Amino acid sequence: MISSAQQQLTPITIITGGSEGIGKALALEFAQGGFDLLLLARNQHRLETTASEISATHDVKVLTFKCDLTTQDSGRKIVTFLELNQHYCQHLINNAGTGLAGTFAKQDEGEIQQLVDLNMRALTDLSRHFLPDMLERGNGGILNIASMAGLLPGPYQAAYYASKAYVISLTKALSWEVWGTGVQISVLVPGPVKTKFHARMRARSELYIKFGAGISTQRAARMGYSGFRCGKCLIIPGILSQLGAVALKIIPHVLLMPFMAWFLKARIPHKPKSGDRF
Template identity: 40%
Template sequence: MQNTPAPWYTRLMPWRLSSENDKIRQSREDVAGLEPAVVVTGGSRGIGLAMARRFLEAGRKTAIVARSAEGLEKAAADLKALTGFDVTTIVCDISERNALDVMTATLNRSGLYLDILVNNAGIGLAGPFESHAEEDLSRLISLNIESVTRLTRGALPPMLARRRGGILNVASLGAIVPGPNQAAYYASKAYVVSLTEAIASETSGQSVRVSALLPGPVNTSFHEDMGAETSLYRFILPSMSADRVAASAYRGFMFGNRVIVPGISNLFFYVALRFLPHALTVPMVYWLLRRPKT
C-alpha cells in the first residue's frame, strides 16, 4: 500500500506534522526486520479458510487463528497442498482480552507483524430469541461484537501510524434487516457493518483500508452449526461457495470498497433490503428464517 502525503492541515501547523512524523517513524521502527502478514480469525474452515487461501495465492504472508490446534494443523496442511505456501497458525480464543497480544507475539516469533486483519470468527443462533440460553447469547455477543471491536481498536492505531494495512470485518447480508428467528445474530452483524462504515469514514485518506463483507448464504457448515440447516432460506435463496465469496472479498478489499456484497443476486437483495420498508421485509425474513416444526 502506498504512502500518502500528510493531511493538508499539518502544513499549517508544523508542530502537528512533527508529531505525526514521530509516530510514523516509531511505528515503523517497531516492526523493523519483520514482514507484513494477513491475519484471519476463524481461519481453519469456511470463509476464513478460503480467505487465507486467497491471500496466500496473492503472495501474502498469512496467519490463521482458531481455538483448536488440531483444526489449525489440518487447515495449514490443506492450504500448503492447495497453494504450495506455508501458513502461520495461532492457537487463540479471540474472546479473551489478551487475544491481540497472543497473536502479535506469535507473529513476531515467526518474523511477521499484523498488517491486514480479517475479523471472520463468529457464531450464529437460530430459533426464537426467547429460546436461547443466556450463556449462548453472551457467547455470541462476545465473539461477534466485543471481539471484533477490541481487535479492530487494537490493530488500527499502528496501521494508521504506518500509513498502511487494513481491516476486513466479515458481517452478513442479514445486517441490513432485522432477522426474526435469528434476531441476535442479525443484530450483531448490523453492529459490525455500522462500526466498520463509521471507522472507514473516520480514517478516509490515511492509506488504511477498512471494509465490511456482507455475504448471503454460503455453502459451509455455519448454517448447520447454528441450527438453521432446515430453515426455508436454505432451500430458496441461492448459495455461494466460500471460494467465490473470498475471491469477491479480496477484489473489493483491494479496490478499497467500504461495503462488499459478493454475487449479483445478493447485490440485488442488498439494494432491495436497504430501500424497502421494514413493514414488508421483516415478515418476509421471518418466513425465510423459520424452521419447520419437528
C-alpha cells in the same frame, strides 16, 4: 514515526476463523496474492491441515495460533504471539463468527454472550488494537466479514442479525475516518454461502435453509479479496445479493418483518444446547 525495532518486524495477514469455510477461502486468496498468513481458530488439527494445504500450493509462510476469541485475554495472547514471531499485522481479516437460531427468549444465555463476544467484541478489540499501527505505517487494512443479515432485522435469528448490523455500521464509519491515510477498511456482505455455518447454529427446518442455495466459499472470498484490494468499502458478492441489497433499501422494514419471520422460523423446534461443533 516507526521505531527501528518496529522496522525489523515483517508483515503478516491475520485471518480469524481461517481454518475452514469463508476464512479458509480468504486465506487461499491472500496466499495467492503473496501475503504471509496467521490463521486463528480453536481446533488445532483443522488449523494445521489448512496451513499444510496452503503451504503445499503457495510460496508463503503460514502460521497458526489456536485461540478462542470469545475469551477476554485472546487479543493479548495474539499480540504476544506476533511479537515472539517478529511480525506486525498488515491486514486483519475479522472473519470468525457464529449464528444462533430460534426464539431469543428461549436461547441459551451463554450462547448469546458467546455470539456477542465473537461477532462484535473480539472484532472491535482486534481492530482497535491493530489500527493505530496500520495508520502509523500508512498501509494495510481491515476486512470485516458481515452478512446480508446485517441489512435488516431477523426475527428468530435476532442477535445474529443485530451483530452483523453492528459490523456493517462500524466498518462504514471507520472507513470514513481512515480515508486518505493509505489504510483500507472494508466489509464483505455475503448472502448465503455453502459452509457448515447454518448447521452449527442448528438451523435445519427453516425455509431459508430449504430454499437458499448459497454461493461457494471461493466465490465469496474472491470477491471479498478483490474488493478489499481495490479499495471498496462495501463488498456484496453476487448479482442476486446486490439486487437484494437495493430492495432492502427501498422496502420498509415493517413490511419485510412478517416475511423474514416466516422465512427464518424453525418448522421443527430447536433442541436445547448441544455440543455438535466438534
